[in-house]
Amino acid sequence: MSLGKIAKIFKENWDEFLYLYGHKTRETVKREVEKIINCGDINNGYIEFKCPTCGNSKKVGFTCKSRFCTSCGKIYVDNWVESMLSKLIKTKHRHMVFTIPEELREVFQRERYLLGLLPQCAAKAVMSWLEEQNKKENYTPGIVSVIHTFGRDLKWNPHVHMMVTEGGMGNNNGWKNIKYFHYEALRKRWQKILLYELINKSKYKRKMKQLKNKIYENTKNGFYVHAKNQITSAKAAAKYVGRYVGRPVIAESRILNYDGQYVTYKYRRHEDNKEIIERIHVIEFIKKLIIHIPEKNFKMVRYFGVYTTRNKQNVNLIKMFEKRIFDLKKKLRKWEYRILASFGVQPKQCEKCGSMMKFHDIVYKNFxxxxxxxxxxxxxxxxxxxxxxxxxxxxxxxxxxxxxxxxxx
CATH class of the missing domain: 1.20.5 (Single alpha-helices involved in coiled-coils or other helix-helix interfaces)
Structure with a gap:
């Protein structure tokens, strides 16, 4: 099985990296990188198909299922999008991005558990603002948020991508469409709520209080709420936010060259959209990638308002697809249909005689x-x-x- 660029970089340099920085490397990172290196390797187990006509067999290695893997991450996103199509409300959504100033980035890198505050505080800013528009109705929107820790240049830059319904469910009058969002009010609310929660949850409360005062005195920029796009359908909304759910730190198409020692990659600078090309040592490149691997079981996608599993209001709201259509799309997620749709190749067709192969065996490495x-x-x-x-x-x-x-x- 041919390796992708990122898998090849890890496979050829991971041992050296561990020799240099293994004592500083998180255990979660070690597990995820090992998964990527061994993804699809039949020595670690495989599924075997056999042709009933000529006896030819085909072995398909187990995939790693890691979202950090560029191949498996794509499958995760496809599955997530299809799952969301049965849950999203048939209404317009707004894509928002919540950012933080540079002074706070180090805090979230040092205390990674605090990353969970980002979507919580962003959602609270939106929901509390909507509540104040009509306290009697207390309109509750549907919110899907995704935590991102990287920018285009691969640097550590935690922020939140959020998809918000343009409307909410009221206490008495049902659903109400709401098109206007006051972004300056949301920005101030986002800043206040996040700084307050950081002081409460951080292990270094005294330092956080000092940093909070410094930010209010000197920092004019950093806390932003950007309205990226208005998304007109639930289907488009699911696909749009799906790009951010399992988005790899860097797409392999952006890696221009890898010569065994140096990696050359490109990105478009956010400030002026100018294409920048960088060439760095492969060990430094690995550092830039692994810092963005989340801790085990940490949820990068969070749901709020009517999109929470415990909220019963969304049962009565109009869904994008009927259940029978969703069930059909769920079946199409199967491995063979995915390959057929992507490459026009039937993976179970025998290469020798053209007959359809049948499932024969599962072989595990230890079992x-x-x-x-x-x-x-x-x-x-x-x-x-x-x-x-x-x-x-x-x-x-x-x-x-x-x-x-x-x-x-």
């Missing part, structure tokens, strides 16, 4: 062949039953005819 194990269990089970049946037959015949006699030797 071995599932087919062989089940075969042995079946044979042992049959053997035990056979012995029992013979014994039962002997007893039965002996009782009826009284012919059981000791055999002298």
């Amino acid at each position: 071995g062949s599932v087919r062989e194990k089940l075969k042995k269990e079946y044979e042992n089970d049959i053997k035990e039953k056979l012995e029992q049946e013979i014994e039962n037959y002997a007893i039965f015949k002996g009782i009826i005819y009284g012919k059981i006699k000791a055999i002298s030797t």
Whole structure:
């Protein structure tokens, strides 16, 4: 199996990186990188298909399922988007981006558990602003938020991409469309709520209070709420935000060259949209990538308002797709349909005779062949039953005819 550019970079340089920085590298990072390096390697287990006509077999290695993997991350996004199509409300959505000043970036890098505050505080800013528009109705929107820790230049830059319904469910009058959002009011609210929560949750409360005062006195920029786009349908909204859900730190198309020692990549500078080309040592490139790997079980996607699982109001709202359509799309997520749709190739077609191959076996690295194990269990089970049946037959015949006699030797 051919390796992608990023997998190749890790495979060829990971041991050296661990030798230099292994004592500083998070365990989560080590696990995720090992997954990427071994993704699709049949030595770590595979599924086997066999042709019933000519006997030809094909082995498909297990994928790593890591969202950090450029290949598996794409599958995760596709599945997420299709899942969201059955949940999103059929209404317009607004894409917002919540940013923080440079002074706070180091705080979130040092105390990574605080990253969860970003979507919480951003959602609170939006929902509290909507509440004040009509306190009696207290309109509740639907919010899907995604935490991003990187910018185009790969630097550590935590921010939140948020998809918000242009409207909300009221306490008495049902759903109301709301097109206007006051972004300056949201910006001030976002700043106040986040700084307050950081003081409460940080391990270094005194330092955070000092930093808060410094930000209010000297920092004019950094806390922003950008309205990126108005998205006119739930289907478009799911696809739009899906780009950010499992987005790799860098697309492989942006890596221009890797010569074994240096990596050359490009990006468009946010300030002037100018294309920048950088060439850095491969170890430094790895550093830039792994800093963005989240901790184990940390949720990068969060849901608020009517999109929370515990909210019952969304059951009564209009969904984008009927259940039967969603079930059909769910079936199409299968491996063979995905490859057929992407490359026009039927992966289960025999390369020798053209017949359709059938599933034959699953082989695990430590467990071995599932087919062989089940075969042995079946044979042992049959053997035990056979012995029992013979014994039962002997007893039965002996009782009826009284012919059981000791055999002298």
